[in-house]
Amino acid sequence: MNQNAPENKVAVIMRRIRGKTGYDVAVRDPAATVEDYLAALDRAILELPLDRGRAPGRRSCAGCDRCCAERLPLTWIDYLNLKAAVDPEAGLADFLAAHAHVLVDGPVVDIILAGGGGGCCLLDPENRTCRAYHARPLVCRTFICCPSTIRARRLRAVLTNRGEDELVRQWLLDARRRGKPPLIHEGYAPRPRMGDWPPTPFAGCSSYREVPLKAVCPPGLWSALTAGSTVAH
Template identity: 35%
Template sequence: MERVVLERREFPDGLGYDVTACHPGATVADYLGAVDAFFERSIWTALRQGCNRTGWNACEGCPGCCRERIPLTVADAVRLALSLPDVAERAQSAGVVTAEDLLQAIEAFGHIHTRGRAVDITLRRTEDGWCGLFNHSTHRCHRHAFRPLVCRTYFCCPVSHRAEKLRQRLLNAGEDELVRRLLLSSKGAELTARGLRLSDYPPGPWSETAGLSLRFESEALLAPLLTGLNLAR
């Protein structure tokens, strides 16, 4: 039985999808798997190109999204950390990713912008506004296997209100948890000096009591994010 169910929907502005059910034990990995599987078995119009292609992986994409703000969640930082050979070797041996590993990933790929007690952690952009992971020669992400959750869950088609609400809650909670983890790292004193407070980022849906498992997305439950969406079954 599918633990997260996505279904096709016709909207006034075209064909899209809705999230229609979530098992109480569904995880972030179940949600991401459902998104992948849904687009794999669906026929979509290639992005604004007027020709039909089959499946998620066949989409050639367009570079428009790669100039947008790309927020990073704690799961994204885990994945990006594991793309770094030295971190991957150490993490595989220990079975967990540490706060220092997350910090190393952010220093390699991300940008931390603070304004008072507000903070935004995003993928770094080039001087002309492109995502730092965008390959201009291929029009592809050159670390596609490690791309952030916001990219993995986006397809340019209409979505229901609750499908978008779930996606946004997932991203927001994931970024908050990344901030919390960085405040607990060696960068914590610097971030505190900028005005951030650990008390503003209490443990939430993405939190764990110890290190971050290499199967983090398979262990983070969706249930805390489903309030008011009428998706639990």
């Protein structure tokens, strides 16, 4: 695999980090989208000999569910992808009621995939694989249990958080349109306010191909991702 090939707008590069084989991320084309980043990670997961800390010696994620019981935040586009894959007739509120867990603590909102039997609700309990693998959330698609550089970790966090922010905004808008309180599974003095959730770069988008990485990244992170030099681990 040549991650630096001209057609690869985002490169995932092997790095030795704390004595283990991990990865770094670099943006090669300023027009790169979130989907370009995801595609680069997909290739890396399949092809790079990364040291997987949760499954030493393993070279494939298939059939390994050791990350499937963690908090799995959803983005707006994750919702659209999963809805098409598992519940195409559901509106946002119905989808979240069936497949997610909405926690509100004061003004803070967290929308995650629902658990089931000690793992994600999408986990097949027999073969330990995802029932909607092709539509799995961004947080799943970007996780590799190996070391990564600071800029790689920051990029993953920013995309996950901003994408979830847009889902929260849409959750509030949907409740307003329906004239009902927003769905809350678990609340602690909940007081979500529309004004706390302005539009994000994910607004109006239905695919990760439509979201430029540059629009999501803070300037400092963007500079680090597009810099030619290697950054600290």
